[in-house]
Amino acid sequence: MAKILMKGNEAIGEGAVRAGCRYFFGYPITPQSELPHYLAKRLPEVGGLYLQAESEVASINMVFGAAGAGARVMTSSSGPGISLMQEGISYLAGAELPCVIVNMIRGGPGLGNIAPAQSDYFQATRGGGHGDYRVLVLAPSSVQEIIDLMQDAFDLADKYRNPVMLAGDGVLGQMMEPVILDDEIKPPSLPEKSWAATGRMGRDRKNLINSLYIVPENCEIHNLELGRKYAAMEESEQRWEDYHTEGAEMVLVAFGTAARVCKAVVDMFREEGRPVGLLRPITLWPFPWKRVSALADSVRCFLTVEMNMGQMVEDIRLAVNGKRPVRFYGRVGGMLPVARDVYREALKILDGGAD
Numbered sequence: 001m002a003k004i005l006m007k008g009n010e011a012i013g014e015g016a017v018r019a020g021c022r023y024f025f026g027y028p029i030t031p032q033s034e035l036p037h038y039l040a041k042r043l044p045e046v047g048g049l050y051l052q053a054e055s056e057v058a059s060i061n062m063v064f065g066a067a068g069a070g071a072r073v074m075t076s077s078s079g080p081g082i083s084l085m086q087e088g089i090s091y092l093a094g095a096e097l098p099c100v101i102v103n104m105i106r107g108g109p110g111l112g113n114i115a116p117a118q119s120d121y122f123q124a125t126r127g128g129g130h131g132d133y134r135v136l137v138l139a140p141s142s143v144q145e146i147i148d149l150m151q152d153a154f155d156l157a158d159k160y161r162n163p164v165m166l167a168g169d170g171v172l173g174q175m176m177e178p179v180i181l182d183d184e185i186k187p188p189s190l191p192e193k194s195w196a197a198t199g200r201m202g203r204d205r206k207n208l209i210n211s212l213y214i215v216p217e218n219c220e221i222h223n224l225e226l227g228r229k230y231a232a233m234e235e236s237e238q239r240w241e242d243y244h245t246e247g248a249e250m251v252l253v254a255f256g257t258a259a260r261v262c263k264a265v266v267d268m269f270r271e272e273g274r275p276v277g278l279l280r281p282i283t284l285w286p287f288p289w290k291r292v293s294a295l296a297d298s299v300r301c302f303l304t305v306e307m308n309m310g311q312m313v314e315d316i317r318l319a320v321n322g323k324r325p326v327r328f329y330g331r332v333g334g335m336l337p338v339a340r341d342v343y344r345e346a347l348k349i350l351d352g353g354a355d
Contacts, residue, residue: 001180001181001182001183002180002181002182002183003178003179003180003181004178004179004181005176005177005178005179006143006147006176006177006178006179007034007143007173007174007175007176008143008146008168008172008173008174008175008176008177009031009032009033009034009035009038009104009173009174010034010035010038011143011144011146011147011150011179012035012076012102012146012150012166012168012173013035013038013039013042014038014042014147014181015146015147015148015149015150015151016039016074016100016150016154017039017042017043017046017048017185018147018150018151018181018182018185018188019072019150019151019153019154019155019188020072020154020188020190021048021072021073021074021100021154022043022046022047022048022049022071022072022073023043023048023049023066023071023072023073023074024036024039024043024048024049024050024051024073024074024075024076025051025053025058025059025060025062025063025066025073025075026052026053026056026059026075026076026077027052027053027054027055027056027058027059027077027081028052029056029077029078029080029081030078030106030114030170031078031104031106031114031115031116031169031170031173031174032076032077032078032102032104032173034173034174035076035102035104035173036050036052036076040052046185055084056075056077056081056082056084056085057084057085057087057088059075059077059085060075060084060085060087060088060089060092060101061088062075063075063088063092063099063101064088064091064092064095064097064099066099067092067097067098067099068095068097068196068197068209069196069197069198070193070196070197070198072098072154072158072188072190073099073100074099074100074101074102074154075099075100075101075102076101076102076103076104077101077102077103077104078103078104078105078106078114079103079105079106079107079108079112079117079119079120080108080110080111080112082101082103082120082123082128083123083128085101086123086128086129086130087129087130088129089101089127089128089129089135089163090127090129090130090131090133090211091211092163093127093129093131093133093134093135093162093163093226094131094133094211094222094226095209095210095211096161096162096226097161097163097209098154098157098158098160098161098162098163098164099157099163099164100150100153100154100157100163100164100165100166101135101163101164101165101166102165102166102168103120103124103165103166103167103168104168104169104170104172104173105117105118105119105120105167105168105169105170106169106170106334107119107332107333107334108120112333112334113333113334114170114334115170115333115334115335116169116170116171116172116257116307116334116336117169117170117307117308117332117333117334118167118169118255118256118257118258118306118307118308118311118312119307119308119309119311119332120167121167121284121306121308121311121312122311124137124165124167124284124285125137125284125285125287125315131223132223132226132227133226133230134162134230134233134285135162135163135164135165135285136153136156136157136160136162136163136164136165136233136237136283136285136286137164137165137166137167137283137284137285138152138153138164138165138166138167138239138282138283138284139166139167139168139255139256139281139282139283139284140166140168140172140256140282141172141255141256141257141259141260141280142172142177142260143172143175143176143177143178143179144177144178144179144180146166146168146172147179147181149166149282150166153166156237158190158191158193159191160229160232160233161195161229162229162233167256167284168256169256169257169307170334171257171336172256172257195207197209233286234286237283237286238283238286238287238288238289238290238291239281239282239283239288240279240280240281240282240283240288240291241259241278241279241280241282242277242278242279242291243263243266243277243278243279243280244266244270244275244276244277244278245277245278245279245295245299246277247275247298248275248276248277248295248298248299249274249275249276249299249300249301249350250275250276250277250299250300250301250302250303250346250349250350251276251277251278251279251295251299251301251302251303252265252266252276252277252278252279252302252303252304252305252342252346253278253279253280253281253292253302253303253304253305253312253316254278254280254304254305254306255280255281255282255284255312256307257307257336258305258306258307258337259278259280261305261336261337261338261339261342262278262280262305262342263278264339265278265339265342265343265346266278268339268343269343269346274350276346276350279291279292279295281312284312287312287315287319289315289318289319292316292319292320293319293320293321296319296320296321296323296324297323299324300324300350301324301325301326301327301349301350302316302320302324302325302326302327303326303327303328303329303342303345303346303349304316304326304327304328304329305329305330305337305342306328306329306330307330307331307332307335307336307337308330308332309330309332310328310330313326313328327345327349329341329342329345
């Protein structure tokens with residue numbers, strides 16, 4: 001085992017290589033450009049292929065082709081680039097093709113800026129393209145977790161034959177932290193993909209990769225089948241981290257960089273003997289509504305802290321279902337929440353009475 005310093009964007013690339021990804025198609029955009037830069041050198045070292053496409057639209061369609069041939073493939077971008085990929089992501093979901101898409105979120109809307117944000121939550125969790133579809137969304141909060149979740153991302157994509165998104169932000173992409181890596185990269189054990197379009201190869205029938213269903217009845221059958229798959233994801237793949245939630249009077253809810261800030265806030269309250277905890281969603285979709293609903297039976301109130309105008313708060317309110325008050329605190333436009341400000345907001349709610 002080796003312990004080294006890695007930048008978050010580079011850790012995404014290394015995690016992908018170790019998960020068996022051998023193809024990357026993308027286009028540079030701040031604050032994630034170090035990721036394609038890293039893979040441009042790293043993938044050829046393991047027999048893989050890096051290709052800078054002419055646009056994000058081209059990138060996602062190249063991903064479609066490689067995924068249809070059964071390869072472990074990924075792309076990455078930030079807000080405006082992910083917006084351009086939405087049609088292709090819908091096609092990937094409709095054709096049931098596994099791939100990994102990384103969004104290191106920056107300030108928006110429009111061109112916004114290159115500072116960190118969480119304002120693409122709706123886009124990621126609601127399916128930003130056309131049609132009824134879902135994308136599994138993982139949200140790391142440390143560079144080590146980035147490494148670990150990249151393996152999960154590719155495994156989940158293959159398991160469900162579905163796109164998986166890793167949602168980070170500019171802080172996670174640019175920061176450096178120590179990570180533990182195996183000294184030797186073991187050849188990944190990849191699942192057999194009997195559905196892939198790789199030629200007949202002795203099969204009685206040819207494989208078709210398709211999301212076009214002209215007959216409405218057939219399109220409905222396809223959508224219902226996809227719906228059953230999404231229901232299985234929602235039942236089995238909810239992930240979260242509890243931090244001092246046992247016996248908590250107030251629970252903060254935050255993901256990614258905002259969750260790191262909220263851990264410091266919880267520690268401040270605990271030093272004073274105040275029972276405040278943190279729930280950190282690791283899957284943004286499926287949202288861990290089971291855990292939030294269970295906590296709502298015992299806590300006094302929730303405070304969600306986000307780097308947006310208030311997006312995840314809607315999922316929390318749905319999970320709480322009116323049982324407890326849910327308050328929101330956010331910073332936007334690339335501004336980061338500061339621990340002392342979140343502490344003051346939480347204290348005001350606690351002492352002012354949240355009921």
